[in-house]
Amino acid sequence: MPAADFSKHLDRVDDDSLTPLHANHVKALRLSAAVTAIPLALAALVAEAVGVLPSGAVMLPASVLLAWYVVRLPLRRYRVRGYHLGKDRLRVVKGLLFRRDTVVPFGRVQHIDVERGPIERLFGLATLILRTAGTHNASVSLPGLSEQDALAMREAIREKIRRDMV
Amino acid sequence: MSTQADAPPRRTDPRGLLIKAIRGMGGAILPIAAVLVGTGGTEAAPVVVMTLLVGFFVGALLLAAISWYRLTYTTGPEDIRVEQGLLSLSARSVPYERIQDVSIERPFLARPFGLATIQFETGGGAKDEIDLRYITIEEAQRLRHLVRERREDVRDDERDSAVSLASATRSPPMFAMGPRRLAVFGLFEFSLVVFTLLLAAAQQLDFLLPFDIYERENWVRLFEGQRDRITGSGREGPLLALAGLIGVVALGIVTGIVRTFARESGFRLEHTSRGFRRQRGLFTRTDVTLPVHRVQAARVDTGFVRYRFGWHGLRFVSLASDSSGSSSHAVAPFARLEEIWPVVRAAGLEPPDETTEWRRPLPGPWFWRTIVIASVLALLGLVVSLVRGSALPLAVAAVAAVAIAVGHALAWRRRRYAKDDRQVYVRQGNLAPKLTIAPQIKLQTVEIAQGPIARWRGYASLHLGLAGGTLAIEGVPVAHAGVLREQIVDRIAAVDFSMLAGDPGPRVSGPPSP
Numbered sequence: 222m223p224a225a226d227f228s229k230h231l232d233r234v235d236d237d238s239l240t241p242l243h244a245n246h247v248k249a250l251r252l253s254a255a256v257t258a259i260p261l262a263l264a265a266l267v268a269e270a271v272g273v274l275p276s277g278a279v280m281l282p283a284s285v286l287l288a289w290y291v292v293r294l295p296l297r298r299y300r301v302r303g304y305h306l307g308k309d310r311l312r313v314v315k316g317l318l319f320r321r322d323t324v325v326p327f328g329r330v331q332h333i334d335v336e337r338g339p340i341e342r343l344f345g346l347a348t349l350i351l352r353t354a355g356t357h358n359a360s361v362s363l364p365g366l367s368e369q370d371a372l373a374m375r376e377a378i379r380e381k382i383r384r385d386m387v
Numbered sequence: 388m389s390t391q392a393d394a395p396p397r398r399t400d401p402r403g404l405l406i407k408a409i410r411g412m413g414g415a416i417l418p419i420a421a422v423l424v425g426t427g428g429t430e431a432a433p434v435v436v437m438t439l440l441v442g443f444f445v446g447a448l449l450l451a452a453i454s455w456y457r458l459t460y461t462t463g464p465e466d467i468r469v470e471q472g473l474l475s476l477s478a479r480s481v482p483y484e485r486i487q488d489v490s491i492e493r494p495f496l497a498r499p500f501g502l503a504t505i506q507f508e509t510g511g512g513a514k515d516e517i518d519l520r521y522i523t524i525e526e527a528q529r530l531r532h533l534v535r536e537r538r539e540d541v542r543d544d545e546r547d548s549a550v551s552l553a554s555a556t557r558s559p560p561m562f563a564m565g566p567r568r569l570a571v572f573g574l575f576e577f578s579l580v581v582f583t584l585l586l587a588a589a590q591q592l593d594f595l596l597p598f599d600i601y602e603r604e605n606w607v608r609l610f611e612g613q614r615d616r617i618t619g620s621g622r623e624g625p626l627l628a629l630a631g632l633i634g635v636v637a638l639g640i641v642t643g644i645v646r647t648f649a650r651e652s653g654f655r656l657e658h659t660s661r662g663f664r665r666q667r668g669l670f671t672r673t674d675v676t677l678p679v680h681r682v683q684a685a686r687v688d689t690g691f692v693r694y695r696f697g698w699h700g701l702r703f704v705s706l707a708s709d710s711s712g713s714s715s716h717a718v719a720p721f722a723r724l725e726e727i728w729p730v731v732r733a734a735g736l737e738p739p740d741e742t743t744e745w746r747r748p749l750p751g752p753w754f755w756r757t758i759v760i761a762s763v764l765a766l767l768g769l770v771v772s773l774v775r776g777s778a779l780p781l782a783v784a785a786v787a788a789v790a791i792a793v794g795h796a797l798a799w800r801r802r803r804y805a806k807d808d809r810q811v812y813v814r815q816g817n818l819a820p821k822l823t824i825a826p827q828i829k830l831q832t833v834e835i836a837q838g839p840i841a842r843w844r845g846y847a848s849l850h851l852g853l854a855g856g857t858l859a860i861e862g863v864p865v866a867h868a869g870v871l872r873e874q875i876v877d878r879i880a881a882v883d884f885s886m887l888a889g890d891p892g893p894r895v896s897g898p899p900s901p
Binding site: 309310318319324326328329332334353361375379382 | 472474475476479831834835838842
């Protein structure tokens with residue numbers, strides 16, 4: 222492939238064009254992290270209460286770990302996530318350690334789901350899920366959209382599927 | 388396109404609650420049995436049983452009522468939408484064009500009420516289809532009619548495919564296998580499955596045998612007895628072993644040939660106007676039709692012995708599953724490449740030629756995988772060696788690690804990928820090379836995936852969403868992966884299929900939408 226092809230497409234590959242998710246998504250991520258961290262917190266409290274080790278020997282490192290897990294990690298995860306709604310495709314980027322950058326052309330969308338879990342509803346968020354016939358990545362989900370955005374995107378994509386077809 | 392307003396949201400028929408409640412009583416059976424056993428038929432038993440039945444009925448009724456209240460469906464001008472859920476809300480939209488089939492079922496309990504269940508099949512990879520449980524049969528028919536109306540052209544197309552197949556005249560086959568070919572094929576299908584079965588049976592049924600097969604003494608005695616019987620001069624021992632070996636090999640060959648004949652007897656592949664038609668089988672004769680537009684990719688594979696003799700197999704990947712349960716159709720299981728390429732071309736695919744620009748992946752994925760596996764092995768070997776106080780485990784681990792490293796290096800050396808204007812090619816395998824050809828327009832999604840090492844070293848895996856199979860290119864330089872993805876997605880987006888990926892390409896003319 223001639224090298225000229227590369228430069229032509231480079232501007233479309235870079236990450237600057239990504240739309241960040243709704244700011245509330247960080248809060249939702251933090252809340253669900255907090256929920257999963259409850260057992261660890263309880264265990265640390267119990268270990269502290271038993272008092273075999275000098276006071277603070279368990280609680281201190283546990284608090285640091287918990288703070289990182291509940292406050293810092295969700296923020297980092299939020300920052301690497303993003304999407305780009307093109308005229309004929311949706312690009313979804315996520316993954317802090319294992320990065321996944323997926324493009325779904327609207328022409329391959331079988332159906333579209335909008336889901337709102339309990340935590341997402343608390344923050345007025347929704348997850349948009351595009352389902353295709355593929356075996357790899359049969360469904361591509363985009364969490365952390367505001368409810369209105371998710372519904373609007375669903376309508377927009379549905380509209381485009383329809384228009385292309387006729 | 389007119390944007391007529393959505394119909395008002397509807398709920399399913401409330402009488403369906405009764406059916407669900409009655410079905411819910413089924414859950415009471417186990418507790419009732421427990422009570423009957425526990426109370427042993429005392430006077431209290433009938434009361435407890437009644438209470439349980441009523442309890443389960445009311446419980447199921449309540450649950451059903453809540454989910455009934457929370458589920459609404461709307462038929463819009465372009466799609467059907469179902470919204471449901473109490474804690475977790477979900478709203479699903481299925482465009483009419485994506486609906487493959489509408490099935491209406493009338494379960495036994497629903498009949499007295501004139502109710503039915505309706506299911507909208509989208510045929511996608513996702514198993515979660517929309518179904519509405521218990522609506523009136525009139526409403527079900529209305530919905531089916533509505534869906535059909537929106538996409539009648541496609542329906543017609545599929546309906547007469549069945550007719551034309553039945554009346555299709557017997558055309559000369561594209562590929563067929565006679566008894567000679569089958570016999571050769573059978574040789575390569577050498578299988579010790581019968582031998583293993585016999586061994587397994589001996590293990591399962593050892594209580595029937597006159598001696599314990601796990602007792603070494605018994606075997607020694609048995610063979611010594613045999614040797615003595617054959618005049619025990621000692622020369623017959625190796626001969627006997629040889630005879631045993633020949634017996635096992637003969638058994639394996641015969642098994643392979645018999646199995647091959649049973650499966651592939653009378654193999655015929657025809658190319659009709661409706662697609663490929665394959666007939667085969669001795670005892671259960673199967674007759675499978677695979678429309679050309681359903682072919683998602685072609686795979687040419689081989690075995691490491693048959694490859695030396697120039698034999699290959701061709702299968703088509705598709706969403707429709709083959710009778711054997713695999714999602715790809717064997718269309719030429721044992722053939723020369725000269726026989727395979729015409730079939731590939733008939734499916735609208737092009738075999739690679741001299742102009743195909745094969746690229747080599749970066750060695751990163753294989754190199755780092757080797758490093759990780761070797762480190763784990765070394766660690767394991769070290770620990771075991773220390774515990775046991777012997778260097779043998781470490782040596783074994785080292786040999787295994789070297790073997791894995793060589794295997795990975797060879798795997799990388801043979802891996803190639805290519806992309807031209809229409810297709811993607813992936814070639815892999817040393818001793819038995821395999822080739823996958825996938826048309827870009829049939830792909831569903833394109834993903835660039837990178838783990839931590841991949842990001843550090845600047846390579847990526849390109850996962851191509853293939854309906855009915857998986858296709859990935861590993862070790863692509865990041866910049867190139869981005870370019871490949873853009874080009875492939877541009878190709879995909881240029882063509883919209885009316886329904887499944889794999890249906891008749893872009894529609895040239897269609898009736899204007901209402």
